[in-house]
Amino acid sequence: MSSTPPQTPRGPLTSPPTATRTLRVHRLEQVAPQVRLVELRDPDGGRLPPAEPGAHIDIHLPDGALRSYSLCGDPADRQAYRIAVLNVPGGRGSRFIHGELEPGTTVTAALPRNSFRFDDAPRYLFIAGGIGITPLLPMVRAAAGRRADWVLHYCVRSAAAAPFLDELLALPHGRVELHAADQGRRLAVDALLASAPADALIYCCGPQRLMQAVAAAASPTQDVRFEWFTPPAEAARGDASEEAVPDGSFEVVCARSGVTVTVAAGTSILEALDAAGVAVDSSCEQGICGTCETTVLEGEPDHRDSVLSKAERAAGKTMMLCVSRALSARLVLDV
Ligand code: FES
Numbered sequence: 001m002s003s004t005p006p007q008t009p010r011g012p013l014t015s016p017p018t019a020t021r022t023l024r025v026h027r028l029e030q031v032a033p034q035v036r037l038v039e040l041r042d043p044d045g046g047r048l049p050p051a052e053p054g055a056h057i058d059i060h061l062p063d064g065a066l067r068s069y070s071l072c073g074d075p076a077d078r079q080a081y082r083i084a085v086l087n088v089p090g091g092r093g094s095r096f097i098h099g100e101l102e103p104g105t106t107v108t109a110a111l112p113r114n115s116f117r118f119d120d121a122p123r124y125l126f127i128a129g130g131i132g133i134t135p136l137l138p139m140v141r142a143a144a145g146r147r148a149d150w151v152l153h154y155c156v157r158s159a160a161a162a163p164f165l166d167e168l169l170a171l172p173h174g175r176v177e178l179h180a181a182d183q184g185r186r187l188a189v190d191a192l193l194a195s196a197p198a199d200a201l202i203y204c205c206g207p208q209r210l211m212q213a214v215a216a217a218a219s220p221t222q223d224v225r226f227e228w229f230t231p232p233a234e235a236a237r238g239d240a241s242e243e244a245v246p247d248g249s250f251e252v253v254c255a256r257s258g259v260t261v262t263v264a265a266g267t268s269i270l271e272a273l274d275a276a277g278v279a280v281d282s283s284c285e286q287g288i289c290g291t292c293e294t295t296v297l298e299g300e301p302d303h304r305d306s307v308l309s310k311a312e313r314a315a316g317k318t319m320m321l322c323v324s325r326a327l328s329a330r331l332v333l334d335v
Pocket of ligand 1: 289290320323
């Protein structure tokens with residue numbers, strides 16, 4: 001089990017540890033003053049596993065930490081994965097990506113996961129803040145490819161600091177609204193959400209403040225999908241009115257490994273399973289990346305993550321073991 005806050009989260013069903021792969025840095029490019037594009041390929045030139053828009057890979061840093069980065073390349077390109085990484089002062093991932101990588105460097109990466117899924121819709125509203133454009137870029141390309149009606153609101157400090165802006169501006173069937181702070185153009189979130197078409201599927205990724213504003217402005221009937229960098233405040237998730245459930249103990253049965261554990265108050269399922277020798281992949285351990293998502297075979301999860309949609313929570317088929325608990329006395333998991 002690994003434990004680190006991710007820079008750019010997400011990922012789907014996991015029970016056994018995720019397969020890793022050695023990748024080689026093929027190309028590096030400065031796509032904005034503080035943003036470095038990294039193109040990774042199989043060292044032997046082989047095809048890479050597919051990755052849908054919204055997917056990310058987890059890169060193992062030399063010190064053992066794990067960092068998640070959204071894939072921003074073309075999902076149809078099976079020869080390369082591309083990530084774009086903001087240089088965050090003092091960040092371990094930034095230090096590695098910006099300071100240590102060179103063409104030819106090999107890295108170990110977990111294969112793509114995706115819990116920021118791109119679904120079909122007649123029209124899309126994308127809202128990106130800064131480096132939050134990375135998971136949205138393949139979605140905007142896909143929307144344009146499907147001839148869907150799309151609008152991207154792209155909030156940046158300046159046009160010069162907006163990675164991929166030229167490519168986005170050239171995409172058909174939609175438009176980019178640039179909100180550059182140095183030009184005094186700030187996004188009016190409330191007005192934007194209030195005027196969004198009823199059938200628009202809304203995707204948002206960016207700084208916490210932007211996403212919380214979007215979450216707060218969205219009506220209950222609007223379908224808004226977020227890629228959280230850090231756990232959102234309860235109020236911003238719209239959960240403030242939901243009754244808090246106390247942290248009681250419950251039993252977890254691991255169907256595959258045959259292990260049964262009691263998860264005590266104050267202990268996560270992930271921790272309880274780890275102590276019992278049942279390995280489950282994890283990354284953020286804050287309920288935001290999706291790495292520990294696990295299939296629920298029986299029982300009722302108490303979802304406390306920021307990954308699953310309302311519909312997915314209601315379905316109760318999967319849960320995040322790092323933060324979520326149980327409403328039933330017993331859960332049976334596919335681990
Ligand atoms: S480890 Fe990230 S959601 Fe559980």
